[in-house]
Amino acid sequence: MHHETTVAPSMEHDITDGGPDMVQFVDGDGNRLPTCEANEPYAQIVEDMTSEDARSMYRDLVLVRRMDAEGHALQRQGELGLWPSLLGQEAAQVGAGRALRPQDYAFPGYREHGVAWCRGVDPVNLLGMFRGVNHGGWDSNQNNFHLYTIVIGNQMLHATGYAMGMQRDGVVGTGNPDRDAAVMAFTGDGGTAQGDYNEALVFASVANAPLVFFIQNNQWAISEPNYKQFRIPPYQRARGFGFPGVRVDGNDVLAVYAVAKAAMDAARTGQGPTLIEAFTYRLGAHTTSDDPTKYRSAAEVDIWREKDPIKRMRGFMETKGHADPTFFTELEEEADELAARIRRECQQMPDPEPVTMFDKVYVDQHPVIDAEREQFAAYQASFVQEGGN
Amino acid sequence: MSTQRMTLAKGLNSGLRKAMEDDPKVILMGEDVGKLGGVFRITEGLQKDFGEDRVIDTPLAEAGIVGTAIGLAMRGYRPVVEIQFDGFIYPAFDQIVSQVSKMHYRSLGALKLPMVIRVPFGGGIGAVEHHSESNEAYFAHTAGLRVVACSDPADAYWMIQQAIASDDPVIFYEPKRRYHERAEVDLDAPPVGLYDARVVRPGTDLTLLTYGPMVKTCVQAAEAAATEGHSLEVVDLRALSPLDRKTIFDSAKKTGRVVVVHEASTFLGMGAELAALVQQECFYHLEAPVLRVGGYNLPYPPSRFEEHFLPDLDRVLDTVDRSLAF
Numbered sequence: 001m002h003h004e005t006t007v008a009p010s011m012e013h014d015i016t017d018g019g020p021d022m023v024q025f026v027d028g029d030g031n032r033l034p035t036c037e038a039n040e041p042y043a044q045i046v047e048d049m050t051s052e053d054a055r056s057m058y059r060d061l062v063l064v065r066r067m068d069a070e071g072h073a074l075q076r077q078g079e080l081g082l083w084p085s086l087l088g089q090e091a092a093q094v095g096a097g098r099a100l101r102p103q104d105y106a107f108p109g110y111r112e113h114g115v116a117w118c119r120g121v122d123p124v125n126l127l128g129m130f131r132g133v134n135h136g137g138w139d140s141n142q143n144n145f146h147l148y149t150i151v152i153g154n155q156m157l158h159a160t161g162y163a164m165g166m167q168r169d170g171v172v173g174t175g176n177p178d179r180d181a182a183v184m185a186f187t188g189d190g191g192t193a194q195g196d197y198n199e200a201l202v203f204a205s206v207a208n209a210p211l212v213f214f215i216q217n218n219q220w221a222i223s224e225p226n227y228k229q230f231r232i233p234p235y236q237r238a239r240g241f242g243f244p245g246v247r248v249d250g251n252d253v254l255a256v257y258a259v260a261k262a263a264m265d266a267a268r269t270g271q272g273p274t275l276i277e278a279f280t281y282r283l284g285a286h287t288t289s290d291d292p293t294k295y296r297s298a299a300e301v302d303i304w305r306e307k308d309p310i311k312r313m314r315g316f317m318e319t320k321g322h323a324d325p326t327f328f329t330e331l332e333e334e335a336d337e338l339a340a341r342i343r344r345e346c347q348q349m350p351d352p353e354p355v356t357m358f359d360k361v362y363v364d365q366h367p368v369i370d371a372e373r374e375q376f377a378a379y380q381a382s383f384v385q386e387g388g389n
Numbered sequence: 390m391s392t393q394r395m396t397l398a399k400g401l402n403s404g405l406r407k408a409m410e411d412d413p414k415v416i417l418m419g420e421d422v423g424k425l426g427g428v429f430r431i432t433e434g435l436q437k438d439f440g441e442d443r444v445i446d447t448p449l450a451e452a453g454i455v456g457t458a459i460g461l462a463m464r465g466y467r468p469v470v471e472i473q474f475d476g477f478i479y480p481a482f483d484q485i486v487s488q489v490s491k492m493h494y495r496s497l498g499a500l501k502l503p504m505v506i507r508v509p510f511g512g513g514i515g516a517v518e519h520h521s522e523s524n525e526a527y528f529a530h531t532a533g534l535r536v537v538a539c540s541d542p543a544d545a546y547w548m549i550q551q552a553i554a555s556d557d558p559v560i561f562y563e564p565k566r567r568y569h570e571r572a573e574v575d576l577d578a579p580p581v582g583l584y585d586a587r588v589v590r591p592g593t594d595l596t597l598l599t600y601g602p603m604v605k606t607c608v609q610a611a612e613a614a615a616t617e618g619h620s621l622e623v624v625d626l627r628a629l630s631p632l633d634r635k636t637i638f639d640s641a642k643k644t645g646r647v648v649v650v651h652e653a654s655t656f657l658g659m660g661a662e663l664a665a666l667v668q669q670e671c672f673y674h675l676e677a678p679v680l681r682v683g684g685y686n687l688p689y690p691p692s693r694f695e696e697h698f699l700p701d702l703d704r705v706l707d708t709v710d711r712s713l714a715f
């Protein structure tokens with residue numbers, strides 16, 4: 001008997017071109033693009049930005065890239081066990097991060113170092129979990145930036161619940177912009193296949209939660225191209241959940257900022273969720289453990305290297321005269337200093353006291369943990385005594 | 390009037406009501422918990438009195454229910470989540486073991502998740518598949534969670550309030566086949582501690598360690614054994630994590646014989662831990678090996694088998710005889 005196998009037709013699509021729906025304000029050479037159907041709703045936000053805004057956004061891009069490079073280098077020097085680089089995604093993260101106000105809350109995955117930066121988390125604190133001294137060395141309530149979440153998709157639901165809590169607290173749609181708050185939740189293109197992600201969209205939609213889903217479509221989930229994750233891009237799927245989806249050029253920081261700001265404003269004022277798909281690219285490896293040459297072509301990477309978000313913003317600033325050359329030189333110096341500090345403080349990060357391994361498993365006293373802590377301490381002490389004799 | 394006769398279901402309902410009255414941050418979430426009052430009516434009338442914002446009918450998505458409850462707890466709420474039936478907790482398993490249990494630890498203590506996950510558990514009600522499971526060992530095995538099971542109306546009333554007051558996340562098992570059993574509940578007496586085991590019936594010859602729906606079965610076994618001159622002590626563990634070791638060990642040392650009884654399959658069930666602990670700590674006091682009575686190591690079978698699958702009076706007594714024969 002002859003069996004015919006039916007496999008899904010190849011759905012490869014161009015992962016270098018975001019298509020006509022994509023919101024974009026600056027072209028590859030840094031020229032301001034004319035108003036068109038896609039970017040028109042956000043044009044005013046970009047118009048309102050000052051030279052000072054542009055400079056400080058650019059500064060974020062450069063410092064974030066430098067911090068990321070340092071993370072990578074520290075891993076190679078054996079100081080970190082792993083580093084997930086954001087190289088190429090700086091504009092997506094800075095644009096999104098800067099659209100948040102202090103009272104907003106961000107729920108990251110594990111690559112959102114640029115968002116952490118915008119929230120005011122000290123970059124050194126991001127290193128702890130990759131060095132293995134903690135599971136996240138920052139107090140998430142201090143910066144309203146949740147801990148990194150490794151299980152893909154889990155945090156999307158936490159974000160949704162948190163946003164529902166804000167609703168209940170009456171800090172949404174109060175008419176006072178300083179009070180109104182919303183949540184931004186981050187995951188990748190691979191993450192959009194997860195059940196938790198899809199459940200989060202259902203819950204957020206039904207609750208009309210003050211929430212912006214921010215998908216960084218960096219085209220790859222480790223070795224799988226995004227067309228192995230979906231046949232309809234994330235921004236189009238949002239409609240099916242009952243709220244708007246927008247695709248934005250994730251390498252155009254002005255566009256990301258404008259789209260994210262509009263979505264957060266809508267969420268804060270009680271108009272419910274928005275999904276933003278930032279069309280971008282992971283220029284480096286998935287993590288320091290990955291070898292991207294096994295699954296993608298140098299030609300593809302080259303196309304995206306041409307779309308470098310920092311180069312583009314710099315071109316824009318120069319054409320517009322937003323900064324003089326000293327700004328750029330001074331920024332390089334600042335980046336060097338930041339990198340040196342990160343390296344120094346990473347190397348100085350002490351191993352935790354062994355017995356603290358037992359801390360903070362429970363809020364209230366727990367006899368099993370207490371007994372094991374005591375046993376462990378006694379066991380440790382027995383070595384000290386032996387050494388002393 | 391401080392003493393009321395009520396069912397276990399009513400005990401839970403009254404306990405939830407009390408907790409909601411006492412603390413406006415307590416919210417209930419789950420499938421059908423609103424107008425219907427839950428498929429077992431445990432939340433009956435609560436939405437009417439506390440509103441849709443505090444008794445939330447959620448989408449039918451267990452990971453979503455538990456995952457959003459995490460976010461709400463982070464925001465300062467005390468969510469009490471209802472899982473409709475034991476066999477439907479698995480879609481939320483990841484959220485529970487990866488996130489609920491670890492949030493306090495991974496945040497170095499900065500975050501608390503004061504949430505309760507209510508699970509009607511166990512068999513004996515003639516249900517279709519996935520409605521009769523005892524999955525407590527999965528959660529008791531996971532550090533960061535607390536796991537408790539009530540067995541009678543008074544405990545139902547008090548334990549649910551104590552679980553809600555806990556700053557640690559609690560998996561709260563309710564013996565669904567005992568929902569409609571009645572007893573006197575003293576609404577004023579100070580409750581037993583949430584993590585304390587309770588000697589339900591004192592005895593001298595052998596200890597039955599049990600919890601949840603099997604407590605009643607064990608008490609009946611003890612009554613039957615008494616007619617043959619054997620004095621059995623019945624200990625209701627109440628807490629499965631952390632265990633109240635002292636009460637367990639005191640009883641084991643007193644009687645010298647221990648039989649663990651639960652509905653869950655015996656292989657790597659709670660009984661495995663209890664047997665290991667008791668032999669480790671009470672070895673010189675034991676007259677017999679610790680024996681276990683549990684469900685067989687099968688998927689929960691179709692309901693026409695369940696009277697054979699589940700431990701009953703005879704199987705408990707048979708095992709008691711084996712222990713006494715050593």
Ligand SMILES: Cc1ncc(C[n+]2csc(CCOP(=O)(O)OP(=O)(O)O)c2C)c(N)n1
Nearest residue numbers: 111150151152188189190191218220221222
């Ligand atoms: C539930 C789960 N499955 C698998 C993994 C292993 N893993 C880590 S990152 C990753 C790819 C994620 O891709 P994507 O969501 O596109 O995000 P990106 O890494 O590209 O930012 C996988 C499979 C995981 N962390 N969690």
